[in-house]
Amino acid sequence: MSTTSQKHRDFVAEPMGDKPVTALSGIGETLGKKLEDQGFDKASVVLGQFLLLKKDTEMFTDWLKDASGANSRQAGSCAQCLKEWCDAFL
């Protein structure tokens, strides 16, 4: 995606620290709740999953769609957000 949302920019701008999973770009209330129910209560845990999948955005997108019922756009946005965060801070 060439244009990024404010949420994306906010997330990628600083270390995620203890941010909740809803701070991720593309993850709203509903999806966040679903992820939390599965144990992904913080953005860092989702980052963990992303890293487990070897930072492959495609696989991560697939996983996210499975796990939370996100659509392509939301999952892609989240993956992109995490990828950029990793590029900046990891």
Add this chain to the structure above:
Amino acid sequence: MASTQITDEELFSQLKFYGFSPGPVTENTRPVYLKKLKKFLEEQQQQQREQRGKGRGGSTGAPRPGRHDVRRLSSGRRPGLKSSVLGFSSDESDAETPLKRTALDYTKRTGRNQNQPPAEANRKAALKGDSFPAPDGQPAAALGRGTGNRSRPDGEELSDEEEPNSRPVNGRRSAPLSSSKLAGDYSDSEEEEVGAPGGPEPDRRSLELRRISTAGPFGPHADGRGSRGKNCSPPGSRSMAGGREEDGERMRRADLEASGGSGRHMFPRKPLYVPLDPQSRPCENNHVNSEEGPPRRSSAGTRQRFPAYRSPAPGGFSNHSPLPNHAGPKKKVSAPEDDLLLQFHREGQGPSGSFSAHYLSMFLLTAACLFFLLLGLLYIRMRGSGAPGGEGLIKSHPFGSDFDASYDEAEREVILKLLLSLHDHLAVVAGHHDCGDQRFPNRSLSREKVAEYLEAQDGAFKGFIDVSLEWIIRTNQDVGIRLSGSDDPVTDVSEISWLESTHPRMPFACRFRRAFLSVVSKVVLVVVVVGLAWSAVCYVKHRWRREEEETRQMYDMVERIIDVLRTHGEACQENRDLEPYLPIPHVRDSLLQPQDRRKMNTVWNRAVKFLSANESRIRTETQTIKGADFLVWRWIQPSLSCDKSKVWQGKAFPLDRRNSPPNSLTPCLKIRNMFDPDMEVGDSWDVAIQEAILEKCSDNDGIVHISVDKNSKEGCVYVKCLSAEHSGKAFKALHGSWFDGKLHAEVTGSLWAVLPD
């Protein structure tokens, strides 16, 4: 499938075998990797099948079940016909957005799912053969399944992905689903899958038929596409069968089906996007219009196209089949393209209509201009010929009744005719003279010339010249002839020497020219005056704006200088080696780029002047630096102790679990160390403190009361909130913050029955 019982290590190694480097297989990543493995397997199978298919010259076993499908379809779909119509009413609004999204998804998945459909299709074809014996049972089951998964939002993407996986599952409905998670996730697609046999409309049926009947290498494709559910028909039936909310999905399927039906799977997906839209439209039309009677005709129309291609298709499943198949899809594509062309033609008339409109407006404009021009000319001409013409019309004359009485009619007539001709002649003379005609150097005619002229006109005039002249003199009104003589005014006929016309009649061209010139000159004058005024105004505005800009730049520069000096001053405080002043040229050079220095010179000078005059914190002095004299600025550190504003100055320690309780116990907070009662001066410092607290907790709307205990030695402030939760929030905001140079910590948990007031 065996993959469901695969172990982690096996999964890992299999993925590596396909050249993919997976991460660790954990409970979370397992399903993802399973999917990936399945994809690899299908790709492999599809490749094998391709090779096999090519070997057999285009006809494989796949088309046969397709044919069976055809027959079964035709029997099985009829009952669902009506229901498929009903469900579309809610689609229309969803039609557009999913279309775009589907196209997007579609192109996105080009790379990934390049060769999948055929592989899936083969399985699907076999599947369909199995499932058809009980078409009615399936929709019912699908219904049940579908309603169970209503909560899943936007599962369409998911179902797209999972269809390949669900298909084998679907085929063996009796067999239990291998992994519960898969089932839970994939049942959406399964439901759609199952719903496919349920009733679409006849045209969609024929679409499906045609699609399926495209045999040969396209057969599996078509089936695969159809089975993926990207058809006009299956989505429709599915939605009807399930009463699904995801109508958009159906529309999306519609698009993709249309493209699928075109049978161009072999080609890269991207170009398919193009026929996507035109394809979608007829499909869409069919959908949207399905409930109305007349559009039935359109569906019938589309239907007509298909049977034509159905016949050749079953006919040749060998090498001939690709040809009609090609023709078929191409014709189908061209049909919607015709629609498109038709629409363009209709729009094409629009532009031509607009052309004529353009010409029309131009024509009207020119007509109006011509009209006004003619009007003006006419007016001028009228003005030119002011005198009444005609010989027998000299009834009115300005001489009064005496004239009538003195002469009889014939004489009167002669006299009047004489006067008229004299008047005309003089007018012509004067007019020509005014026009600059060289034939008449004098505006007025001498008496002799007048007599000559009049006698030349009519011999009868001779005797009456004097009489008429006398009458002219006698009359008080203006007859258009001015008589001038040696002394003015002329009182006697004998004194007349010159006759001149007061109403000169100029030739038309001359008149027009003069009018035009006068008008133009007046207009030019007005324009010039207006232009001068406007340019003056513009100039003044420009100057004013420039002034403002310069002032703004100057203030900006002043601020920057102050910042630099302040930071330098603070650095000096920490580092005693630095001089506490800065030379002015150094400051300038550090602030301004070399290329800007000349431009900003005036601004800089103004800033310097401003600083020396108005800024009390900076002192200008002369210092010797390394032997050279410089004008320097010294930053004078203001004392902060006299700053009475109560400010928050940041947090002393981060709020974490160690030094803050997890939640507040009571709705009341006590804040210590906010102030020193002995040191506070002024009347309203407690109000200032209250305001500061409110500001800090600006997002907290649950603060009921703040009370500053003026007498407490500890500097306590009591805050009462609406609830424990609110007080917890306030606690988090305030705890550990520096305020006015004091760190204050809070104590919670104190319960007051009565707040000290």
